[in-house]
Amino acid sequence: MIAVIDEAPDAVTLRLRLSEATGFLPGQYYNVRLEAPGRPRPVQRAYSVGSSPVPDPSLIDLGIREVPGGLLSPLLVNLRAGERLPVRGPYGRFTWDGRDGGPVLLVGAGSGMVPLMSMVRHAAQRGRSDPVVLVCSAITYSHAFYRDELAALAARHPWLRVVHCITRDPAEPRAHYHRRVDTTVLAESLEGDHPRAAYLCGPPAMVESVAAALVGLGVAPEAIEKEKYD
Ligand SMILES: Cc1cc2nc3c(=O)[nH]c(=O)nc-3n(C[C@H](O)[C@H](O)[C@H](O)COP(=O)(O)OP(=O)(O)OC[C@H]3O[C@@H](n4cnc5c(N)ncnc54)[C@H](O)[C@@H]3O)c2cc1C
The missing domain is CATH 3.40.50.80 (Nucleotide-binding domain of ferredoxin-NADP reductase (FNR) module)
Incomplete structure (x- = not known):
């Protein structure tokens, strides 16, 4: 993770540099896995990408809002730049490539x-x-x-x-x-x-x-x- 940016009182953007950039479409998400207290195995949650795949698809911004009482999001909003965050993806069919007419x-x-x-x-x-x-x-x-x-x-x-x-x-x-x-x-x-x-x-x-x-x-x-x- 290369940066943590405050987004709202209860939310941050985590900016990640992916070791392997497979590319993603606007609207897709990545699965994030992290050890959580009291859980024998890493916990996984989905987080959408807020950045554009252009010009650099190896750079992804995940926008995370803290859900009070949740397992993963309270840990994620307290991460610091420099920490590693395992992600897998991209996934999802909720995509729009900016083409076609309007509105x-x-x-x-x-x-x-x-x-x-x-x-x-x-x-x-x-x-x-x-x-x-x-x-x-x-x-x-x-x-x-x-x-x-x-x-x-x-x-x-x-x-x-x-x-x-x-x-x-x-x-x-x-x-x-x-x-x-x-x-x-x-x-x-x-x-x-x-x-x-x-x-x-x-x-x-x-x-x-x-x-x-x-x-x-x-x-x-x-x-x-x-x-x-x-
Ligand atoms: C495709 C997709 C994309 C997503 N993208 C984003 C995104 O871009 N940004 C974002 O912030 N979120 C996103 N989410 C939501 C995200 O995946 C998580 O669901 C969210 O962060 C909550 O996870 P958590 O582990 O913190 O909470 P969880 O541990 O899953 O808990 C969620 C809620 O349930 C309550 N709860 C937990 N266990 C119990 C229990 N035993 N009894 C009663 N209540 C309980 C908690 O108090 C909390 O209110 C996305 C979800 C999907 C499906």
Whole structure:
């Protein structure tokens, strides 16, 4: 591991240099294995890549949010640069390579933003021009992963629109909505358009409720890709 970057009060990015770079697609994840106290064997959990495979696929950023009472995530957020972290991958079919027309809708809650950020960073590097609407849900603005980089990307790239839903800070001025992602948030964020594809990532209940809202707005179920962080 070459760096640990603070991402939010309860989250870090672990930047790893892989000894063997097999390449990965934006949206994929790696399995992390670590000894955990009281466990006879190493414990394994999945963590998505937040960085783009371009220009260097041997460098991967894993975004980790601490789950209170969890086995692995509290250990991971306390790792230090220089420590070794065994990973295996990449895995997963929740991928988007930045191609095809728009609009493309990305909806992430909490650490569910991680694979979506890989997609956005990759799309920016590919020189995308078709619209991407990214809806981010977080409890407070400072818990929103990648908030400063997303603001800078949206200012630089007219194709990117970032919408923040802040659920537990009614006074937050940078929020577009002070509630969870719902049908109205989606319809207004898409400005009446139908997304060509939608990528939803986060807690299972959030992913299912957003998918149902999109279907209610007339989006074909086949156009909706889901990654649930069970
Ligand atoms: C494909 C995929 C990609 C993912 N990507 C990311 C990512 O990019 N970033 C990220 O932060 N997470 C990601 N996750 C989630 C991640 O894999 C872990 O599930 C998460 O970090 C929690 O792991 P943990 O070991 O800390 O918690 P666990 O030990 O698995 O515990 C999870 C919860 O269950 C509770 N619990 C545990 N044991 C018990 C018990 N016996 N009784 C009652 N409650 C119990 C804990 O208190 C905790 O609240 C991803 C998941 C998937 C499936």
